[in-house]
Amino acid sequence: xxxxxxxxxxxxxxxxxxxxxxxxxxxxxxxxxxxxxxxxxxxxxxxxxxxxxxxxxxxxxxxxxxxxxxxxxxxxxxxxxxxxxxxxxxxxxxxxxxxxxxxxxxxxxxxxxxxxxxxxxxxxxxxxxxxxxxxxxxxxxxxxxxxxxxxxxxxxxxxxxxxxxxxxxxxxxxxxxxxxxxxxxxxxxxxxxxxxxxxxxxxxxxxxxxxxxxxxxxxxxxxxxxxxxxxxxxxxxxxxxxxxxxxxxxxxxxxxxxxxxxxxxxxxxxxxxxxxxxxxxxxxxxxxxxxxxxxxxxxxxxxxxxxxxxxxxxxxxxxxxxxxxxxxxxxxxxxxxxxxxxxxxxxxxxxxxxxxxxxxxxxxxxxxxxxxxxxxxxxxxxxxxxxxxxxxxxxxxxxxxx
Amino acid sequence: xxxxxxxxxxxxxxxxxxxxxxxxxxxxxxxxxxxxxxxxxxxxxxxxxxxxxxxxxxxxxxxxxxxxxxxxxxxxxxxxxxxxxxxxxxxxxxxxxxxxxxxxxxxxxxxxxxxxxxxxxxxxxxxxxxxxxxxxxxxxxxxxxxxxxxxxxxxxxxxxxxxxxxxxxxxxxxxxxxxxxxxxxxxxxxxxxxxxxxxxxxxxxxxxxxxxxxxxxxxxxxxxxxxxxxxxxxxxxxxxxxxxxxxxxxxxxxxxxxxxxxxxxxxxxxxxxxxxxxxxxxxxxxxxxxxxxxxxxxxxxxxxxxxxxxxxxxxxxxxxxxxxxxxxxxxxxxxxxxxxxxxxxxxxxxxxxxxxxxxxxxxxxxxxxxxxxxxxxxxxxxxxxxxxxxxxxxxxxxxxxx
Numbered sequence: 140x141x142x143x144x145x146x147x148x149x150x151x152x153x154x155x156x157x158x159x160x161x162x163x164x165x166x167x168x169x170x171x172x173x174x175x176x177x178x179x180x181x182x183x184x185x186x187x188x189x190x191x192x193x194x195x196x197x198x199x200x201x202x203x204x205x206x207x208x209x210x211x212x213x214x215x216x217x218x219x220x221x222x223x224x225x226x227x228x229x230x231x232x233x234x235x236x237x238x239x240x241x242x243x244x245x246x247x248x249x250x251x252x253x254x255x256x257x258x259x260x261x262x263x264x265x266x267x268x269x270x271x272x273x274x275x276x277x278x279x280x281x282x283x284x285x286x287x288x289x290x291x292x293x294x295x296x297x298x299x300x301x302x303x304x305x306x307x308x309x310x311x312x313x314x315x316x317x318x319x320x321x322x323x324x325x326x327x328x329x330x331x332x333x334x335x336x337x338x339x340x341x342x343x344x345x346x347x348x349x350x351x352x353x354x355x356x357x358x359x360x361x362x363x364x365x366x367x368x369x370x371x372x373x374x375x376x377x378x379x380x381x382x383x384x385x386x387x388x389x390x391x392x393x394x395x396x397x398x399x400x401x402x403x404x405x406x407x408x409x410x411x412x413x414x415x416x417x418x419x420x421x422x423x424x425x426x427x428x429x430x431x432x433x434x435x436x437x438x439x440x441x442x443x444x445x446x447x448x449x450x451x452x453x454x455x456x457x458x459x460x461x462x463x464x465x466x467x468x469x470x471x472x473x474x475x476x477x478x479x480x481x482x483x484x485x486x487x488x489x490x491x492x493x494x495x496x497x498x499x500x501x502x503x504x505x506x507x508x509x510x511x512x513x514x515x516x517x518x519x520x521x522x523x524x525x526x527x528x529x530x531x532x533x534x535x536x537x538x539x540x541x
Numbered sequence: 542x543x544x545x546x547x548x549x550x551x552x553x554x555x556x557x558x559x560x561x562x563x564x565x566x567x568x569x570x571x572x573x574x575x576x577x578x579x580x581x582x583x584x585x586x587x588x589x590x591x592x593x594x595x596x597x598x599x600x601x602x603x604x605x606x607x608x609x610x611x612x613x614x615x616x617x618x619x620x621x622x623x624x625x626x627x628x629x630x631x632x633x634x635x636x637x638x639x640x641x642x643x644x645x646x647x648x649x650x651x652x653x654x655x656x657x658x659x660x661x662x663x664x665x666x667x668x669x670x671x672x673x674x675x676x677x678x679x680x681x682x683x684x685x686x687x688x689x690x691x692x693x694x695x696x697x698x699x700x701x702x703x704x705x706x707x708x709x710x711x712x713x714x715x716x717x718x719x720x721x722x723x724x725x726x727x728x729x730x731x732x733x734x735x736x737x738x739x740x741x742x743x744x745x746x747x748x749x750x751x752x753x754x755x756x757x758x759x760x761x762x763x764x765x766x767x768x769x770x771x772x773x774x775x776x777x778x779x780x781x782x783x784x785x786x787x788x789x790x791x792x793x794x795x796x797x798x799x800x801x802x803x804x805x806x807x808x809x810x811x812x813x814x815x816x817x818x819x820x821x822x823x824x825x826x827x828x829x830x831x832x833x834x835x836x837x838x839x840x841x842x843x844x845x846x847x848x849x850x851x852x853x854x855x856x857x858x859x860x861x862x863x864x865x866x867x868x869x870x871x872x873x874x875x876x877x878x879x880x881x882x883x884x885x886x887x888x889x890x891x892x893x894x895x896x897x898x899x900x901x902x903x904x905x906x907x908x909x910x911x912x913x914x915x916x917x918x919x920x921x922x923x924x925x926x927x928x929x930x931x932x933x934x935x936x937x938x939x940x941x942x943x
Contacts, residue, residue, distance in 0.1 A: 258841060278842055314895045320895055451659030492716075494713050
């Protein structure tokens, strides 16, 4: 393989080879590593702002709208403050810890939505004490217990339209469907929820739903069907001012995926909600964070076992759980293209578990050597935020590039 | 249901109901919670020592033997020091972090085995600097690179007998089998490994293998077949002094499981290795830790959604990953038995993911209320040691009871 002129599927202006050297956020990955070593996450702050900007541009076609970045995707403090400074974008949080963290990074109550489940009384008191946080209640129990601490609060209700959506129909990424899930309030209990809210003088101004993660273009017709199913709920809410569509906008994970067409996505939304005087809210996490981050590890073991060529690296599934536990494709990339033939290898981590496999039977340059760095793209979302110190192999630096 | 006289399948002397109140380690769980609140892990130090004692008693039939507790199961520092003080038991570690942690908890080099994969050069230098740690090399690369930092070191070789074993044939718990894994050195490369060791003047005194986790009685015949497959390796090692069988001894997870019969287990080992002058080593993790721990959460949401009765608690799969990602059965238990009829419920956590389900369609007392504690047994192993701060819901106390 010669250093390629033809771009690979994941290459873009801020993540591409230049004369065979991988550049990310305007810097060569090799140079970046001189400062940090490995394992290291790098986040491109500009890319995050561009992703938000692209969303705003599309949503502008709707008129009034709000974006709340779901920080559960990546809550690295410098990332949050960078978004606060650089974009018109709030944050969605899902726990007291995340709420206080959002405050600590510079966000104000009126820039924060709170969408959680199995909430404690202490959590509800915190929300009562911060009435300007947009609280989406996802159960009758939440509404009933919130009334212990306040009344006349504006609230949202998370509903469950009993339909789910997920990347490549991945069941672990669907939040709804035939099987009843813990999320939101179903039709069967919705009237009770509205009555309960009224009894406690809460003003229901928002309907919220989030039915899955990672949808792309070929799922937009399903997305439309889901929106269709939400009208039943919306029509019952007299003070409705906001519809929060949740997150779930996907990014390409491998060569078979295409970028989500935001204009087509907005057309779907528009066809359902235009002319209703409703502000549309969205809560993307991955769409903003995932393709803005890379994880760089170092190859320490190159060895044939039986007939399989293994490439062992200095980080395992505890640093980025999605390939192992969610079955999401994960693309390994070399920082320096080599003039070499390709061969299939199995890339494994350093955790003592059989499922600690980054990539099985993947075509890589034949001359990968012990000591070479190895880059995993799409590591900006649901990687560091879910990482563990399993086997005490949790040491990794996080680095914002601005 | 009346408070029961008949014991439930998991009840034992240190974990049982007394007049309808759950006692653990001699204390009522309700009393324990007065100090700690929830979420909280409790570990019964005595039970851990008893588990080690039971292993020793069985292994005494073999003569010389060593137990290395695999701390990746539970590395809570008070637990490690308690084991150091109370048992004749070393520890098995799998990373530099774990090695230094074992030192910090009181263990000496000669009480530690080190069994890792995808090791870095820095890691190998650390092992060169601590020659009395029993290092099990699981690749030719490890042996070759260790020679950069030392020679004449005693080493073990982890071999892969190409057969796997796991709780109820669970694939995620098998470390070997038809598919080639990253673990150990296969027959195809074993002669090269021995030659490499000899070239660098390493003395191979140990053969190590570990082929899976959670095996119980009905898998002992498979265990015997695996031991059978290891003789091919043992016969080639001239300075062999130790055979390390790894860990993998299981504990019952539900009513269908029986306690592992240690005498039967030792008989299998004896039939393979007796009279060879070999010291048998084992590295159990779960067998020592798992049934010694409980996780106590609090119910905050009891609510019907569509036709499903949900019980929501203040902790999710990030605190104990096995039910969600390894499909291991997880038994919820009430601290106070209620005179009540039973009904099926779905117990869910507080993480914003659809797979955050503790137990689906499980029969529980009808009168479970918001505010009730809920106990999960078998939470002593691979729970806190793998936990994450996903959604910033990682707050949990750990408490050793002695």
